[in-house]
Amino acid sequence: MNLQAVDLNLLLAMEALLEERNVSRAARRLGLSQPAMSNALARLRGLLNDPLFVRAPGGVAPTPRAERMAPGVRAGLEQFRRALDGVREFDPSSSSRTFRIALSDHAEWLLAPHLLRAVEREAPGVRVQCKRLDALFVLPEAELRMGAADIAIGFFPDARTADESTRLETVAEEEHVVVMRRGHPLSRRTLTIEDYAAAPHAAVIYRPEPWGLIDQELAARGLRRNLRLASPHFLTVLHTA
DNA sequence: TAGCTGTGCCCCGGCCATAT
DNA sequence: ATATGGCCGGGGCACAGCTA
Numbered sequence: 714m715n716l717q718a719v720d721l722n723l724l725l726a727m728e729a730l731l732e733e734r735n736v737s738r739a740a741r742r743l744g745l746s747q748p749a750m751s752n753a754l755a756r757l758r759g760l761l762n763d764p765l766f767v768r769a770p771g772g773v774a775p776t777p778r779a780e781r782m783a784p785g786v787r788a789g790l791e792q793f794r795r796a797l798d799g800v801r802e803f804d805p806s807s808s809s810r811t812f813r814i815a816l817s818d819h820a821e822w823l824l825a826p827h828l829l830r831a832v833e834r835e836a837p838g839v840r841v842q843c844k845r846l847d848a849l850f851v852l853p854e855a856e857l858r859m860g861a862a863d864i865a866i867g868f869f870p871d872a873r874t875a876d877e878s879t880r881l882e883t884v885a886e887e888e889h890v891v892v893m894r895r896g897h898p899l900s901r902r903t904l905t906i907e908d909y910a911a912a913p914h915a916a917v918i919y920r921p922e923p924w925g926l927i928d929q930e931l932a933a934r935g936l937r938r939n940l941r942l943a944s945p946h947f948l949t950v951l952h953t954a
Numbered sequence: 955t956a957g958c959t960g961t962g963c964c965c966c967g968g969c970c971a972t973a974t
Numbered sequence: 975a976t977a978t979g980g981c982c983g984g985g986g987c988a989c990a991g992c993t994a
Contacts, residue, residue, distance in 0.1 A: 720984095722984095735958080736958075736959060736960095737957085737958070737959085745985075745986090746985065746986055746987080747958085747959075747960095747986095748959090748960080748961080748985075748986065748987075748988095749984075749985045749986070751959060751960055751961085752960090752961095752984070752985075753984090753985095754959095754960095755960080755961095756984095768958085768959075768992080768993080770993085770994065771957090771958085771994090772958070772959090773958090773959080
C-alpha cells in the first residue's frame with residue numbers, strides 16, 4: 714500500500730462510517746454533505762479494492778475487510794490525535810466524550826446511579842450511553858473491537874485475557890441466588906440442588922441455545938431444571954417471584 | 955412512500971509551470 | 975519574487991435508483 718495515495722480524511726471518513734454505519738450520519742458527523750461522504754467511500758473502495766461497506770437496513774454494514782481494518786484505523790487515528798494534542802492525558806473535568814457501556818439490565822440498575830453521581834462530580838461534560846448485552850456470559854468482542862461499546866460489564870467466563878484488543882479486569886464478585894416469594898414451601902427448608910431443579914421457576918436467559926452455565930452444571934449432575942419462563946431481563950424475572 | 959445511497963455536473967481552491 | 979493561467983481533486987447540489 715502506497716501511503717502517499719491515502720488521504721488522512723479518508724481514514725476519518727472510514728472511522729465515522731464504522732461508528733455510524735450510515736453514510737448520511739457519517740457525513741453530518743464530519744461536517745460534510747452526504748455526496749461528499751459517498752465520494753470518500755468510493756475513493757476508499759478504489760484504494761482498497763473492496764466494497765468496505767454494503768447496503769444494510771438503515772444504512773450500510775462493514776464488510777469483513779472493513780471489520781479487520783477497523784482496530785488499526787481507530788488505533789492509528791488515536792495515535793495521530795494524541796500526537797497532535799501533545800500527548801494530552803485524559804482529563805475527566807474537560808472531556809465531552811460519550812462512553813458506551815454494554816451491560817445487563819440488573820448491572821445497569823445497580824451501577825447507573827453511582828456512575829451518574831461520579832460523572833456529575835468529576836466529569837460534567839461526559840455522557841454515558843448504556844446498552845444491553847446481546848448475550849449473557851459472552852464477551853461482546855466485536856462490539857468492543859468496532860468501538861460500538863467502550864466497556865462491557867458482565868460475567869464472561871470464556872473471555873481470553875491474551876487477546877490484545879481487549880483488557881479484562883475484575884470489578885466485582887457476585888453469587889447466583891434463588892429468589893422466591895415469602896411463604897413459598899421451599900423457603901421453610903434448606904434448598905437442595907434437586908429442589909431447585911424440580912421447582913417451576915423463571916430465569917434470566919438471553920438465548921435458548923446454547924445452554925448456560927447453570928444448565929451445564931445441572932446436566933453434569935443428571936438433572937434438568939423445570940424452567941417456565943426465560944427472559945433476558947433480570948428485573949422481569951425478579952418480579953415473577 | 956420515506957429514507958437511503960450513488961452519480962453527474964458544476965464550482966472552488968490548491969498546485970504547478972510559465973511569464974513578467 | 976510575484977502574477978497568471980491551466981489542471982486536478984474534492985465538495986455541494988440536484989436528482990435518479992434502490993429498498994424496507
